[in-house]
Amino acid sequence: DAGVTQSPTHLIKTRGQQVTLRCSPKSGHDTVSWYQQALGQGPQFIFQYYEEEERQRGNFPDRFSGHQFPNYSSELNVNALLLGDSALYLCASRGQVGTGELFFGEGSRLTVL
Amino acid sequence: DQQVKQNSPSLSVQEGRISILNCDYTNSMFDYFLWYKKYPAEGPTFLISISSIKDKNEDGRFTVFLNKSAKHLSLHIVPSQPGDSAVYFCAAFRDSGYALNFGKGTSLLVTP
Numbered sequence: 001d002a003g004v005t006q007s008p009t010h011l012i013k014t015r016g017q018q019v020t021l022r023c024s025p026k027s028g029h030d031t032v033s034w035y036q037q038a039l040g041q042g043p044q045f046i047f048q049y050y051e052e053e054e055r056q057r058g059n060f061p062d063r064f065s066g067h068q069f070p071n072y073s074s075e076l077n078v079n080a081l082l083l084g085d086s087a088l089y090l091c092a093s094r095g096q097v098g099t100g101e102l103f104f105g106e107g108s109r110l111t112v113l
Numbered sequence: 114d115q116q117v118k119q120n121s122p123s124l125s126v127q128e129g130r131i132s133i134l135n136c137d138y139t140n141s142m143f144d145y146f147l148w149y150k151k152y153p154a155e156g157p158t159f160l161i162s163i164s165s166i167k168d169k170n171e172d173g174r175f176t177v178f179l180n181k182s183a184k185h186l187s188l189h190i191v192p193s194q195p196g197d198s199a200v201y202f203c204a205a206f207r208d209s210g211y212a213l214n215f216g217k218g219t220s221l222l223v224t225p
Contacts, residue, residue, distance in 0.1 A: 035213075043202070055211055104157045104158070
């Protein structure tokens with residue numbers, strides 16, 4: 001049973017570029033959330049997708065957008081990259097409903113130069 | 114604003130002793146509190162949780178205590194093992210919402 005998988009694991013971009021990160025949830029899970037973890041910080045909620053729609057969004061600008069596909073996989077897109085977007089981007093799929101338990105992938109490490 | 118706070122960035126404990134990791138929160142509406150453990154180059158993994166209607170939850174060597182009046186929870190690890198060395202994140206959740214609110218984490222080092 002594959003867990004949450006993310007790609008790519010590492011990538012380097014320059015300011016102003018755009019990036020797309022990909023996530024496949026744990027088998028049988030239909031809800032995907034994205035989190036940003038900056039250095040020395042805890043993960044910060046970006047948004048959650050369910051039934052191909054964004055259900056809730058954290059305090060992130062519109063440069064951050066996402067998509068969920070019919071097979072429940074998801075993409076996170078970030079436009080007009082800033083140096084401050086350098087972080088570990090974590091994808092999570094939901095475990096037991098209503099408890100907050102999430103299964104996280106290993107993350108995509110984005111470096112913006 | 115930071116609704117979940119972990120004020121100790123690091124903790125060092127000898128193998129076999131008790132590790133106590135602390136967490137404070139500001140929002141009394143949280144319904145669940147969770148602890149996640151993170152090793153380098155891996156995503157966080159769920160460790161243990163507690164409902165806001167409980168004051169203690171135990172799972173093997175791990176026990177979480179919740180003090181609602183003080184808006185404080187703690188994770189006890191007894192006995193501590195070198196493999197417990199990791200960053201521990203406290204998180205809180207409202208069952209009417211979708212987001213986990215995380216603290217900044219505490220790096221635990223268990224020395225032989």
